[in-house]
Structure formats: C-alpha cells, structure tokens
Amino acid sequence: MAGQFCTLWGRHDDARAYLDSSAALVERAGYRRIEDVLRLARAHLAWHDGHWDGLDDVAAELAGSETADEATRLEARMILGCLDLARGVPQRAEQRLREVLAASLERGHADPFIFPDVALARILLARGEPEAAVEITEPMLEMIVRKDVWLWATELLPVHLDVLAAVGRTEERAGLAAAFAAGMAGRDAPAAAAAVVTCQAMVAADPEAAAGLFGRAAAMWAALPRPYDGLLAAERQGRRLLDAGERERGLAVLEESQRELAALGARWDADRVAHLLREQGVEVARPWRGGRRGYGDRLSPRELEIVRLVALGWTNKRIAESLTLSPRTVERHLSASMRKLSVTTRTALVTTAAADGLLDETPT
Numbered sequence: 001m002a003g004q005f006c007t008l009w010g011r012h013d014d015a016r017a018y019l020d021s022s023a024a025l026v027e028r029a030g031y032r033r034i035e036d037v038l039r040l041a042r043a044h045l046a047w048h049d050g051h052w053d054g055l056d057d058v059a060a061e062l063a064g065s066e067t068a069d070e071a072t073r074l075e076a077r078m079i080l081g082c083l084d085l086a087r088g089v090p091q092r093a094e095q096r097l098r099e100v101l102a103a104s105l106e107r108g109h110a111d112p113f114i115f116p117d118v119a120l121a122r123i124l125l126a127r128g129e130p131e132a133a134v135e136i137t138e139p140m141l142e143m144i145v146r147k148d149v150w151l152w153a154t155e156l157l158p159v160h161l162d163v164l165a166a167v168g169r170t171e172e173r174a175g176l177a178a179a180f181a182a183g184m185a186g187r188d189a190p191a192a193a194a195a196v197v198t199c200q201a202m203v204a205a206d207p208e209a210a211a212g213l214f215g216r217a218a219a220m221w222a223a224l225p226r227p228y229d230g231l232l233a234a235e236r237q238g239r240r241l242l243d244a245g246e247r248e249r250g251l252a253v254l255e256e257s258q259r260e261l262a263a264l265g266a267r268w269d270a271d272r273v274a275h276l277l278r279e280q281g282v283e284v285a286r287p288w289r290g291g292r293r294g295y296g297d298r299l300s301p302r303e304l305e306i307v308r309l310v311a312l313g314w315t316n317k318r319i320a321e322s323l324t325l326s327p328r329t330v331e332r333h334l335s336a337s338m339r340k341l342s343v344t345t346r347t348a349l350v351t352t353a354a355a356d357g358l359l360d361e362t363p364t
Contacts, residue, residue: 004041007048008112008151010191010224015045036068040075044113047079050227052265056083056351071111074100078116085119086228087354088267094123118155121163130166137163150183154195161202174203194220198233207244211237228266231257235273251282258284265355303337304358306330311350311359
C-alpha cells in the first residue's frame, strides 16, 4: 500500500523501493495472495513512467484474473483503457472506461487508483461534447472539495479546467486552481506539485506567462518521471507561445513534443499535435500505417479485417461465421498476421496492431 501511495504522490523511487521490499517479503513468506496487488502496483507505476511495452499483456492478465479482487481487476481495466486512448483507439477506450466508471460508482467511487473520469472527459472534449464531460468530472471534484482531499485532484483538475473553459464557466477556474495550490502547500507530493503549476498555467491570462509556467510544469513532470504528462504540458507550452507571437520557439516546442509523443506510443496525442503543426505550415511525416517495419510485408485487407475483429474480442469461430470463412482459413490469416508483426500471441498481435495504427477503423 505504501508503494501504491508513493506512486500517487509522484515519489517513484520510493514506490519502487517499497514494491521491491514487498516482493522480497512475499517470496520469503510464500504469501501469494497479494502477488496480483504487487503486479498491479508495478503496472500503474509503469504507466506513469512511460514503460508501456508489454504493459497491455500484464494489465489484461490482471483484468481477467480469477484470483484478483474486484478493485485490482477494475484498476487493470482502467490502465488498458488509458493505453487504448493514448495509442489512438478512443472507441475501445471509451467502452472500457465507461464499464470501469459504472462499476466504480457502484462501489462508492472512493478509490484514488481507479480514476477513469479523466480519460473519459478527454474523449468527450475531443468529440465536442463538453457538457457530457462536465457530468463526468464535476461530481468527483465536488467530493474532493467537500472532503478536502486535494491530492486526488492531481489527475482530475487540469482536465476539469479544460471542461469548464469549453462550457464557458471560466470564472470558476482561477478559484479552483488557487484552492488546489493551497490544499497541497507543504505536502511532499511531487506529482501534485506539477499539477498545481499546470493548473496555474491554464488560468494565467498572459500567454507568455502561461507558456513559462507550462514549461516549468513539463520539466517537473519529466523529473518524476511522468513523460506522458510532461509532453502534454509541453504541447500546451507550444500553443501558448504561438498565442504570444513567439512562432519560431512555439513551433520548435511543438515539433519536439510531437516526436516524443510518437516515440512514446501516444499516437492519439502525436496526431493532434501533428495536425496543429500542419495548420502552421510545418511538414510532418505521416505515421506508418502498414505492416510493422522490418518484419516483412504489410497485412492484407483480409488479415487486417480479422485482426480488428480479434481486437473486439471475437473468437475464431465467430469471425469465421461472420466472414463466411472456415475456421482453418481464419487461423491461417491470423498466423500470417502474427508472422508479419513478429508476435506469437493474440494479445501481442492486438497490442502491436494498435501501436502501428492498424485498429483505427475497428469494424462495428
């Protein structure tokens, strides 16, 4: 539990030390019942650290574990949903996150580690549904204010400030940012401190001052390390530099953040920044859409269709019936797809296909 809260606070070195110590105790005592909890804590830390390779497999195993408790399964499903969104599969992300939110509300929605609200609100904002996003974020923020548990606002408040701006409730934003700063004053919580500076930047009226604060926030996030949050803050910095008339500097910040987001695997965000750069007349290379580089031919249209159905959780039998193929033919297409993407399991096939941008047009 100490390791989990250190992750929440942003004290990642302490989190690793506690988790390593707990794992050693479990090994010596042979107490296996909490192994899933330890694996989940490491998975959550890996999400924040930006160590996403293989994280899908770990989270999927925990989400479907028969030995894990409900909270562990829900948190694992939330991580899967966040990965889906970052990697550019918002439809599947929304489905997973809504299921987690519904189950979390039934449990009282009082677990700081099960927080699907943030990613869901980002999806709704991107889709042009800010009023729906308010319904997601506002009840949780009201609980945080009422109970004075401002640490929980670390993830939520920056998105909620975006939501308030989108619905025209701008007068509330500065007060919330100030209350968050006061609530976390003197606390040893580096993640919350980075979020405080992020929120201060968001409500700053002067574009140049806001850009400076976003740059500071980006450095604070990166130092934890939480590279994804740092790159999102850098994107905001670049946008505010453009607003301030510092075009050359702003474009440089945006180009770097776009490259780093793509390298991290945050395709959804990298594409958004690339779109802005193109609007500004900057040439940005199009993302790779075919078969994985270095592993042979691209997926054929039929192979791609089958991989997308596998991503929906369909069995070979159901795919065969839907596409009027024999199960053997489906199996052959899957084997060819695995060979081309250099993977050996269905889970890895879906993960790699998502990372390579092959699941954007998942069939209904």
